[in-house]
Amino acid sequence: MRRDLLGRIQKVFLLVSILLILVIGVLAAQDAGLPWATGESLAGLLPSAPKPPHIVLISGHKGNDSGAVCTDAAGTVTVEEADVNAAVAERVAGLLRQKGDEVDIFDEFDERLQGLMADVLVSLHADSCVAYSGYKAAHRDNAPSAADSLLLACMDERYPAATGLVYHPDTITQDMIDYHVFRKIDRSTPALILEMGFLGGDGRLLTEGADTVAQGVADGISCFLTASSPERTPAAP
Numbered sequence: 471m472r473r474d475l476l477g478r479i480q481k482v483f484l485l486v487s488i489l490l491i492l493v494i495g496v497l498a499a500q501d502a503g504l505p506w507a508t509g510e511s512l513a514g515l516l517p518s519a520p521k522p523p524h525i526v527l528i529s530g531h532k533g534n535d536s537g538a539v540c541t542d543a544a545g546t547v548t549v550e551e552a553d554v555n556a557a558v559a560e561r562v563a564g565l566l567r568q569k570g571d572e573v574d575i576f577d578e579f580d581e582r583l584q585g586l587m588a589d590v591l592v593s594l595h596a597d598s599c600v601a602y603s604g605y606k607a608a609h610r611d612n613a614p615s616a617a618d619s620l621l622l623a624c625m626d627e628r629y630p631a632a633t634g635l636v637y638h639p640d641t642i643t644q645d646m647i648d649y650h651v652f653r654k655i656d657r658s659t660p661a662l663i664l665e666m667g668f669l670g671g672d673g674r675l676l677t678e679g680a681d682t683v684a685q686g687v688a689d690g691i692s693c694f695l696t697a698s699s700p701e702r703t704p705a706a707p
């Protein structure tokens with residue numbers, strides 16, 4: 471009985487000794503400033519900034535064709551869609567890069583589209599030379615994800631707010647919803663094709679007002695990135 475008690479006391483002593491040695495060790499390490507021992511410096515070991523979102527813009531028709539081509543009464547070319555798309559894409563990229571986002575501008579049939587995994591993809595196009603006015607946006611028709619729907623909702627809220635253009639739903643074509651890019655990229659990449667306006671009725675806004683158009687596109691993308699990642703703080707007004 472007594473032997474049993476002694477044995478237990480010995481065990482307790484051994485445990486207390488081990489604990490003491492551990493505590494002394496940690497205290498000594500803190501003194502020496504070793505990072506694992508101090509709570510604050512642990513944060514310093516983790517990556518300080520989250521990876522910036524990767525945004526892909528497609529400059530519609532770039533590297534392939536000129537898209538819609540408008541001419542005046544004399545038959546002289548006044549504006550080509552691909553030029554309008556490229557000018558806006560450059561401006562959108564500039565606005566988003568200012569926020570620290572990583573932005574790539576792709577050609578219409580860019581090889582990098584195959585299996586692309588990005589945080590967001592927006593393809594920029596402009597509509598024909600007819601005298602209509604309005605924009606329209608579409609995501610993949612085939613089983614769109616929640617992220618696709620969120621991106622579309624953000625664009626439908628922010629793009630008209632910035633540009634003053636109305637939604638023009640009647641002219642969403644099969645080419646838009648069955649867009650070749652939707653079939654190439656990875657399904658996890660939220661994607662959208664945007665017809666920014668008509669070269670006819672909105673020609674002036676699309677050319678002289680390219681900064682305003684770009685702001686609308688950038689706002690739509692930033693809205694989506696903020697809504698889909700809660701740790702990303704909204705931009706200061």
Ligand SMILES: [Zn+2]
Nearest residue numbers: 530537595596
């Ligand atoms: Zn186009």
